[in-house]
Amino acid sequence: MTTLDDILNAPHPASDWILAQDCAETGLHPDDIRAEMLRRICEMRASIERGLSSDARSITGMVGWNAKGLWDAPDALGAPLLRRVQAYAMAVNEENARMGRIVAAPTAGSAGTIPGALIGVADHLGIPDERLVSPMILAAGIGKAISKRMFISGAAGGCQAEIGSSAAMAAAAIVELMGGTPRAAVHAASMALMNTIGLVCDPVGGYVEVPCVSRNAFYAVHAVSAAQLALAQLESFIPPDEVLGAMASVGRMMPAALRETADGGLAQTPTGLAVTARMEGRKEGEGPGGMIELPLA
Numbered sequence: 001m002t003t004l005d006d007i008l009n010a011p012h013p014a015s016d017w018i019l020a021q022d023c024a025e026t027g028l029h030p031d032d033i034r035a036e037m038l039r040r041i042c043e044m045r046a047s048i049e050r051g052l053s054s055d056a057r058s059i060t061g062m063v064g065w066n067a068k069g070l071w072d073a074p075d076a077l078g079a080p081l082l083r084r085v086q087a088y089a090m091a092v093n094e095e096n097a098r099m100g101r102i103v104a105a106p107t108a109g110s111a112g113t114i115p116g117a118l119i120g121v122a123d124h125l126g127i128p129d130e131r132l133v134s135p136m137i138l139a140a141g142i143g144k145a146i147s148k149r150m151f152i153s154g155a156a157g158g159c160q161a162e163i164g165s166s167a168a169m170a171a172a173a174i175v176e177l178m179g180g181t182p183r184a185a186v187h188a189a190s191m192a193l194m195n196t197i198g199l200v201c202d203p204v205g206g207y208v209e210v211p212c213v214s215r216n217a218f219y220a221v222h223a224v225s226a227a228q229l230a231l232a233q234l235e236s237f238i239p240p241d242e243v244l245g246a247m248a249s250v251g252r253m254m255p256a257a258l259r260e261t262a263d264g265g266l267a268q269t270p271t272g273l274a275v276t277a278r279m280e281g282r283k284e285g286e287g288p289g290g291m292i293e294l295p296l297a
């Protein structure tokens, strides 16, 4: 079983070591794995482009215009990387909410974090998609190491498991993209994880929309922050595999109400309950007609 520590001690670049492990496990040729990874990066990019150009609402009416709204708005803070990362992440998750095609990475709910962070940074710096293949292979290796030790779904371990995993994968990928060492990449992942511990999964109405769309924007930025710290040689005080153990432990302690059941947190606010009632009402008799009116837009 590959651990984060194994990746940390792998030769540079860690993606080559992970690719060799994958080839040995699956019998696939490295060129085929690389080609498939590039295809997925292209799918991620396509979902970003669709999401940035659409303001069509999801079936619940809760989301759908946020990515385009941010992308079209003036850069109020003079922070183009921040705005790009946030808009890309929300674009993918709004596509998901509209039932569009996305790459689950590692889940559909967290599908915007890696494209937002990694493709956002790459576009900001003018780096072509072909150079994202190796960082994505490292991200996959980090995700696999996490999944062996911890949960990666909100239903199993809360949003910390879902978004925490995607942010960790993205953080490590950015470090490799920028030429950082395997040690720095794994410490970026670890810092992303340790600063996500405790995040609950409380989707309003049980739909992967609120807080999920904006959460991907926030945690894509979180991944960039972790990568920035690691590239400056900052490290996770708690060793990476111990962080994973702590996160798994918190996940096991988390009540079912905070694990995607919509029985707690934001889902149980008056607005959250109103959404649930309206959606249930429509399912029972109103048909798929007009958009639900919500005080959220």
Ligand code: SF4
Pocket (backbone or CB within 6 Å): 109, 110, 153, 154, 155, 158, 159, 160, 162, 163, 200, 201, 202, 203, 207, 208, 209, 211, 212, 215, 260
């Ligand atoms: S709140 Fe739950 S459904 Fe939404 S992104 Fe987080 S884990 Fe996924």
